[in-house]
Each structure stands twice: as C-alpha cells, then as structure tokens.
Amino acid sequence: MIANYKALHQLLPSFSPRDAIGNEAVIMQRTLRGLGLRSEIFAEQGEARGLDELFSTDLAQSALLYHFSIASTIPGRIAPLRLPKLVRYHSITPPWFFNSQGELMAQQACSLGRRQIPMVGVIADAVLADSAHNAAEINPYSEKPATVMPLLRDYESLTQLAHRFDPLPGSPALNRPALLFVGRIAPNKCQQDLLILLSLAQKFIAKDLRLILVGGFFSTDFHRQFCDLAAHLGLRIGADLQTDHGADVVIPRDVADADMALIYRQARAFVSMSEHEGFGVPLVEAMFFDLPILAHRSSAVPETLGEAGLLVDKNDWPTTLAALKAILQDEELRSTLTIAMRQRRKALSLNSGLQQFNQWLNSF
Amino acid sequence: MSLNNINSFDPKTQQQIRDIVASLKVQRAGFRHADLEFSWPNAEHISKGDLKSMAGLQDLFFTHHFTSHRRWLGPCIILAKRISVGLLNRLLKISMVRQVELNQHLWNLALTVQQLEQRVLLLEQQQREVKVGDRQ
The missing domain is CATH 3.40.50 (Rossmann fold)
Structure with missing residues (x-):
C-alpha cells in the first residue's frame, strides 16, 4: 500500500x-x-x-x-x-x-x-x-x-489549446488535403513508406494530396535516404506549411503545441506505417481531434487503436490504398470512425489513466 | 476496425499498384536490413543460437541452468560477456541457493570482474558456513 x-x-x-x-x-x-x-x-x-x-x-x-x-x-x-x-x-x-x-x-x-x-x-x-x-x-x-496502463497524458488540454487560436491565415497550401504523421523521422517509424503511400495516393486517389510530417530527423543517414527516395518518387519536400503550397511533403520546424493542435485540425487523415510503437501517443492525439486513422498493424498499434481506426498489413499496398481512399472520401466511414474514436478515447483519457494509476499504487 | 466494407480497386489497378511498389524495391531496401523481420525471442523458447545472436557471444557457456531457471537468462548473458566460464558457473551454483544476495550484489553493472570474484568467494564461504551450521 x-x-x-x-x-x-x-x-x-x-x-x-x-x-x-x-x-x-x-x-x-x-x-x-x-x-x-x-x-x-x-x-x-x-x-x-x-x-x-x-x-x-x-x-x-x-x-x-x-x-x-x-x-x-x-x-x-x-x-x-x-x-x-x-x-x-x-x-x-x-x-x-x-x-x-x-x-x-x-x-x-x-x-x-x-x-x-x-x-x-x-x-x-x-x-x-x-x-x-x-x-x-x-x-x-x-x-x-x-x-x-496507457501512458498518462493530458490530451484534452491539447484540443482546448486549438480552440484558443484562430486557424492559420488562409493560404493555398492549407487548402490542399493533408495526410499527417507525428513522430521522430526514424527507421522504425518507416516514414519512407509514407512517401510511397503518398506517391500512390496522388496517382490513384487525389493529385493534390500532401503529407505533413512533424518530427525531427533521427540521423543524417536517414535524412539522405529519405530525400533520395522522395526525389526518386518526384515528391518535393518543403518546410513552410503556410506558404509553400507546391511542396508535396511538408516537414515544419519548431512546432509549438498550439501549432500542433492546428495541424491536427487541418489534416484529413492520420497515417502510420510505423513498425515499432510501444504505445503510440500521436495515434491517441489524432483520436482526440476526431482525425481518422489508417495504421500499419504492428507492435502496440492495434491495441492502442482498438476499433478506432483502420489497420492494414504493410505489404498489401492495394488494400492500404483502398482503405486510405475510403478514409478520405467515404463520409459514412468517417462518421463511423469518429464515433469509435470518441468511445475509445474515454479509456485513454487522463482521468481514466489517473484512476488506474491510483489503483495500482494501492495494490503493491 | 474491419476492412470488409472497403471497396477495393479493380484487379488491373491493384496489379498496377503492386508493380509500382515492386519497382521501388531497390530504393526501399536501403532503409534497413532487407527481410530482417524477426521478433524479440521469448525466453521460454529461446534457442542457443538465438542467445548467441542476442548477446553477440562467442563463448557462451550453455548449461541446464539457463533453461531450467529462465529468470537468470538475462543477468547470465550480461555477466557472461565479462567473466570467465568458470566464474559464471560458480555464480550459477550459488544462485540456486542464494538468489536474494545475488539480486543485491551481482546485477550492478558497475562491478569490476575482480569485485565480482571477491563477492563470489564471500558468498561461497557463507554458503559453506551455512552448511556446516546445518550439520551442527
């Protein structure tokens, strides 16, 4: 005790x-x-x-x-x-x-x-x-x-933060529908597969789709490989979310919490090809912003997500792409996912976590 | 959520998608060891080969202790990298009866091999004393 x-x-x-x-x-x-x-x-x-x-x-x-x-x-x-x-x-x-x-x-x-x-x-x-x-x-x-016990985090505060700020001033860049992934740009997070997904999605779903990656590069080697693949796929990388409307992949620098909240609100879907997540905080953050999620079925991702997102296998690209198309275009599916996310996030909220933490503290 | 209700692309488009990804094989392979898709082995069904690859050991001394007392697996791997097989075996022998003391002393990675040997000597001596005491 x-x-x-x-x-x-x-x-x-x-x-x-x-x-x-x-x-x-x-x-x-x-x-x-x-x-x-x-x-x-x-x-x-x-x-x-x-x-x-x-x-x-x-x-x-x-x-x-x-x-x-x-x-x-x-x-x-x-x-x-x-x-x-x-x-x-x-x-x-x-x-x-x-x-x-x-x-x-x-x-x-x-x-x-x-x-x-x-x-x-x-x-x-x-x-x-x-x-x-x-x-x-x-x-x-x-x-x-x-x-x-899920990681303790005050997700609600992040969503409230978003409402305290006006949306970023309108710009052509922000009008492009965006896929979002948040996390260090590293080999285990497999952002290289997100480049491939974006390239395929631009060809088979919508030409103007873009990818926003929030997170710093893990190593110069990975940065070089990532840029090489982007160039091979004909994807242009930019850093300014508001003004660089020609960039297919935007990697904004120094993202503050308020900016992060706006990006979650701005994005059309959260996509993860990560092959190792011990929990997956950004998945839960996306849920708190009602942002539909498409994720690779790996490590802790399925249990964190529960029923609140679509899970795909890494090498099944046709299915992955079809699922992404549905998430982006099928309003009925988006509504169903929103209901599921709102249900799932109750179990992952800070209040729920603190109750579990208190129970655990009293159990040993 | 199930993908059952997702309308897939027509077979021709599906093949086109597969072809595009296949054409990227060389670019993708650069990112990590190709096909190195093994999971972290569970100690319960770990093999000697797995152990060697986990610890990078050339001289891992594999005894029945490893399999019958899987709780000892990790510490033994760590120790085996730094100490002789003879000393490891003496540790394992003590561990059968003096687990608590070993918990307290031996998993301190800051210990030098010399300090470890001194601890083993001390514990062996204590063990002998306990046995003598038992007989009396």
Missing part, C-alpha cells in the same frame, strides 16, 4: 518535461504529491535533479519508480538498494532498425537496453507497462505480470 510510504521518487535516463515520458513523470509527480508523498524526479541527463543526488537523499520509507525506456546505469545502481522498486516499462526500440554508421550509438543504446530487460524485470517489485505488447516483453522475467 502506498500509504505505508512517505516518498516515491521517479528515476529516468533523461528527462524533458516536453517529451511523452517526461510529461508522464510530471503528471505522476503531481499526483503523488497530491497524495501527500514526497516525490522528486532524478535523471542521468536533462532538466531534473541529477541521479547522484538520489543517493544523498533520505530514503527512509521510500519507494522508487524507474521509467525504463533505454539503456542506463540506473538498474545497476538501484539494484542493491533495499527499497521497493517499481518499473514503468515504455518499451525499447529493437536495435536492428538502426544499421547505418551514423546510427551506431542508437543501435548500441537500444541493444544494451533490451539486454537489460531481464535484469530490470527481476529487480522490479511491480511493473507498470504502457501496453500489453510491452508487458509481454518483460513478463517472462518479472515475479508478477505487469499491470497495463
């Missing part, structure tokens, strides 16, 4: 309040403090207290919650501590996605991180996984099966 403890501190390899995991840590900290517990965030890197400070903190009647998402020294350092160790498992991208010279660091970090799964599973007194997909990775090593 959490009531038996005076403190529950969170540990992260790196912390930024803006990324999905950091944002969840902040929400958890607020919740824990609301329960009267001391709660600090310690991290090896980033905008939090340094990990070393943990070891000079009074840890009497404390428990630790480790957000496990990449290799770090944290499991080795906390293993000897005689404190309850809770693990929030966010999944680690399999290293085989990263194979170019410029991605070796990521490959190593993911490879070592995945090799730490057994160790983290064994030292954990309780595991909280973002999805059943993630739970299945760590369950073989942990004493008790992981509890599944």
Whole structure:
C-alpha cells in the first residue's frame, strides 16, 4: 500500500518535461504529491535533479519508480538498494532498425537496453507497462505480470489549446488535403513508406494530396535516404506549411503545441506505417481531434487503436490504398470512425489513466 | 476496425499498384536490413543460437541452468560477456541457493570482474558456513 510510504521518487535516463515520458513523470509527480508523498524526479541527463543526488537523499520509507525506456546505469545502481522498486516499462526500440554508421550509438543504446530487460524485470517489485505488447516483453522475467496502463497524458488540454487560436491565415497550401504523421523521422517509424503511400495516393486517389510530417530527423543517414527516395518518387519536400503550397511533403520546424493542435485540425487523415510503437501517443492525439486513422498493424498499434481506426498489413499496398481512399472520401466511414474514436478515447483519457494509476499504487 | 466494407480497386489497378511498389524495391531496401523481420525471442523458447545472436557471444557457456531457471537468462548473458566460464558457473551454483544476495550484489553493472570474484568467494564461504551450521 502506498500509504505505508512517505516518498516515491521517479528515476529516468533523461528527462524533458516536453517529451511523452517526461510529461508522464510530471503528471505522476503531481499526483503523488497530491497524495501527500514526497516525490522528486532524478535523471542521468536533462532538466531534473541529477541521479547522484538520489543517493544523498533520505530514503527512509521510500519507494522508487524507474521509467525504463533505454539503456542506463540506473538498474545497476538501484539494484542493491533495499527499497521497493517499481518499473514503468515504455518499451525499447529493437536495435536492428538502426544499421547505418551514423546510427551506431542508437543501435548500441537500444541493444544494451533490451539486454537489460531481464535484469530490470527481476529487480522490479511491480511493473507498470504502457501496453500489453510491452508487458509481454518483460513478463517472462518479472515475479508478477505487469499491470497495463496507457501512458498518462493530458490530451484534452491539447484540443482546448486549438480552440484558443484562430486557424492559420488562409493560404493555398492549407487548402490542399493533408495526410499527417507525428513522430521522430526514424527507421522504425518507416516514414519512407509514407512517401510511397503518398506517391500512390496522388496517382490513384487525389493529385493534390500532401503529407505533413512533424518530427525531427533521427540521423543524417536517414535524412539522405529519405530525400533520395522522395526525389526518386518526384515528391518535393518543403518546410513552410503556410506558404509553400507546391511542396508535396511538408516537414515544419519548431512546432509549438498550439501549432500542433492546428495541424491536427487541418489534416484529413492520420497515417502510420510505423513498425515499432510501444504505445503510440500521436495515434491517441489524432483520436482526440476526431482525425481518422489508417495504421500499419504492428507492435502496440492495434491495441492502442482498438476499433478506432483502420489497420492494414504493410505489404498489401492495394488494400492500404483502398482503405486510405475510403478514409478520405467515404463520409459514412468517417462518421463511423469518429464515433469509435470518441468511445475509445474515454479509456485513454487522463482521468481514466489517473484512476488506474491510483489503483495500482494501492495494490503493491 | 474491419476492412470488409472497403471497396477495393479493380484487379488491373491493384496489379498496377503492386508493380509500382515492386519497382521501388531497390530504393526501399536501403532503409534497413532487407527481410530482417524477426521478433524479440521469448525466453521460454529461446534457442542457443538465438542467445548467441542476442548477446553477440562467442563463448557462451550453455548449461541446464539457463533453461531450467529462465529468470537468470538475462543477468547470465550480461555477466557472461565479462567473466570467465568458470566464474559464471560458480555464480550459477550459488544462485540456486542464494538468489536474494545475488539480486543485491551481482546485477550492478558497475562491478569490476575482480569485485565480482571477491563477492563470489564471500558468498561461497557463507554458503559453506551455512552448511556446516546445518550439520551442527
């Protein structure tokens, strides 16, 4: 029972309040403090207290919650501590996605991180996984099966943010129907397949379709390959969403939350060809904006989506394209999907997540 | 949601789509290892070959301990990269009776091999003392 403890501190390899995991840590900290517990965030890197400070903190009647998402020294350092160790498992991208010279660091970090799964599973007194997909990775090593709880995130605030701003000033660029994907532009997210999808969609569905990608490039190698493929397909890449109406693929820079909300509202469909998602926050964000979703059936995507989107197999391009056409043009299907999304997002809302978190805290 | 109600393209267009994608094979293959579509192996039915590829080990010492105590698999892989087979075997032997202590001490990746050996010696000594005590 959490009531038996005076403190529950969170540990992260790196912390930024803006990324999905950091944002969840902040929400958890607020919740824990609301329960009267001391709660600090310690991290090896980033905008939090340094990990070393943990070891000079009074840890009497404390428990630790480790957000496990990449290799770090944290499991080795906390293993000897005689404190309850809770693990929030966010999944680690399999290293085989990263194979170019410029991605070796990521490959190593993911490879070592995945090799730490057994160790983290064994030292954990309780595991909280973002999805059943993630739970299945760590369950073989942990004493008790992981509890599944979706990532905590205040999606409602993002949608409210959109309403506080007027739509971007009208421009020809914004009149073009857009497909949207949000996420780091990286090999496991497979944005290269979105280029192919766009190229096919322009040919077989609507000539003026464009693709908006929000996210930075993961590596220069991937950037080069991506640009080469776009050029091969005759797709022009631009960076200005409002003025560059000739660009087929727009990759806007420095997207603030308010801009992000407007982009979700502006897009016609959310498309994902990603091959590895431990949860898939942008899928849920799209649901909160009533934006119909077409996604590749992989990793945690089907369970995050539930019935609230269309799932396709990666190599079945004719079906993928037909599904995209239906999502874009069939108003009845769009209405059905909207109803399904509104239903699904109840289970993924912050309120629902906080209830689950409180139950979990009282269960160990 | 099911795709059953989605009207597909006519067969000729479908073939055209497939042909276009097939023509992109070379461009697509550059993005990642072609056809490297294996999933992370589950420890319950992991093979010796899988283990080697997972850990990149050349000298993995495979004993019945790995299969009968799958909880030990990960730590053993990590340790096996750094220590001798003899020391690993001594660790595994201790692990059968002193799991808690091993949890506390051995999964600290910051330990040097020398420190590990000292821990093993200590634990073996403690184990002998327990057995002597049992007999008395």
